[in-house]
Amino acid sequence: MRRKAGTLVPLEFAILDAALRLLSEGQEEAHGFLLAKVLRDEAGAKRLTAYGTLYRGLERLEGFGFLASRWEDASIGAGTGRPPRRFYRVTLAGERAFRDALSARMATTKASSRQVTT
């Protein structure tokens, strides 16, 4: 079933949430592994998000315009043998999409709790 344009699936919501959390802590950009760590810690999970799931999600968000990415200069990590990293940052459109999704979730939660109490 095709999803409605602009709606976020749970993983995409979680990725934007993780990126915005890091932004609030002063980290404007984050690479995939760092985002996976934040996702794990936020969810209280034991394992990191799978490679395929994580990077496909990141690419989709970038395709929607909610994330922007850049490759770091290969010489930066060359001294330690580290491969170049791809850094992602949330765009304005991404922030808006996250806020909209958060509002929708809160509205759904309120409606559900009202149903329970009545």
Add this chain to the structure above:
Amino acid sequence: MTPSPATTFVRGWVALYTRGLTPEARHARRTEIEGDLWSHAQDAFERGRGPTSLEVDMITRLILGMPDDIEWRRAHRGVAGPLQTKETMMREPRSHHVLTVIGAVLAAIGLAFAVLSLVVIQRNTSDAPSDVWAASAGAAAMMAGLTLALIGLLIVRRNPMVARQMAIVGGAVIGGATLMVFAWAWPIGVAMALPAVIGFVRARQVMAAQGPLPA
């Protein structure tokens, strides 16, 4: 440092599902996963986690992400070259496609002939062993050259550059076998080399039809 088994598996899987994609997509995905592997190992080291735990984590991430990797590949498969295969087909005249079929049929016939020759040579006990060995090697070389030419013809629309290389190598192998072993039967050698020549011509035609790579 020797890569761990899990790292090897992850790299092998990434190499497999990025095979045949554009160099940009392939390089980007492989580099990004390499970075993740490095960071993961570094993080495990800093947190004092044992190697077994790290290996299990990596393998779990690999396996659970495989369906998404396959979907990712499918999404990227459609942009495997400057033009999609169907568009290339539409740009070429019918005679070009007929040429591919002729080349493939000739390669298949040549291959069957080479296999039959090898069987006959091996069963011929009247010749000296060295002659049998030389003739067998020649027939095997013909088979290898024809196989390369045939594969090149089959993939010429999808990857004309690789097809051209295969045609050149296949033709060289057939030519070499003819000169060194079957010089007395050079007309047969020339006939056997035809599929490689056709493959080379077809590769150039497809590249011309696809046009220059986008800037």
